[in-house]
Amino acid sequence: xxxxxxYGLIAVVVIIQFFGIDKSAPDxxxxxxxxxxNHPPVEVEEILRSACYDCHSHKTVYPWYSNIQPVGWWLADxxxxxxxxxxxxxxxxxxxxxxxxxxxxxxxxxxxGEMPLNSYTWVHGEARLSAEQRETLIAWFRTLPxxxxx
Ligand code: HEC
Numbered sequence: 810x811x812x813x814x815x816y817g818l819i820a821v822v823v824i825i826q827f828f829g830i831d832k833s834a835p836d837x838x839x840x841x842x843x844x845x846x847n848h849p850p851v852e853v854e855e856i857l858r859s860a861c862y863d864c865h866s867h868k869t870v871y872p873w874y875s876n877i878q879p880v881g882w883w884l885a886d887x888x889x890x891x892x893x894x895x896x897x898x899x900x901x902x903x904x905x906x907x908x909x910x911x912x913x914x915x916x917x918x919x920x921x922g923e924m925p926l927n928s929y930t931w932v933h934g935e936a937r938l939s940a941e942q943r944e945t946l947i948a949w950f951r952t953l954p955x956x957x958x959x
Contacts, residue, residue, distance in 0.1 A: 853949045866892070868898065
């Protein structure tokens with residue numbers, strides 16, 4: 810009996826490998842990208858690209874294990890959600906009010922240590938931000954138009 814359950818499980822694991830995730834990115838216009846529009850200093854750009862862009866832009870770099878299901882599904886879900894909330898690749902299409910709001914959210918999320926997501930920094934050591942990097946990032950966000958802080 811146990812043997813058949815095991816075979817069944819193996820079959821399921823094999824079959825789901827055929828349902829890989831869609832890694833194609835929508836057409837990207839570099840001119841409306843957040844970094845291109847706001848020219849952060851190099852150290853800030855590096856933090857953004859290594860700690861945020863995988864989920865909040867069309868520049869997602871998928872790790873090899875994204876080819877293994879269900880891990881890939883889980884990653885794709887994060888990217889979908891991340892882009893839905895904030896997409897740095899489409900920054901130029903946001904209205905001024907929305908940009909201000911998102912910049913404010915960024916300061917808050919980074920300050921509270923909510924972003925980058927923990928589940929991401931566990932595997933992406935380079936995205937783990939030091940207190941100093943958080944400060945640098947927040948201080949730079951503060952130079953952009955944002956909502957009043959309370
Ligand atoms: C592993 C993917 C991932 C990474 C990396 C990541 N985020 Fe997020 N982010 C998300 C998801 C998913 C959400 C949606 C809300 C949630 O589930 O917490 C989100 C939500 C947000 C929000 C809230 C947007 C809103 O208006 O609701 C902000 C702001 C944000 N992220 C900023 C950042 C910044 C800045 C970085 C880099 C320092 C970053 N995120 C890194 C996945 C990610």
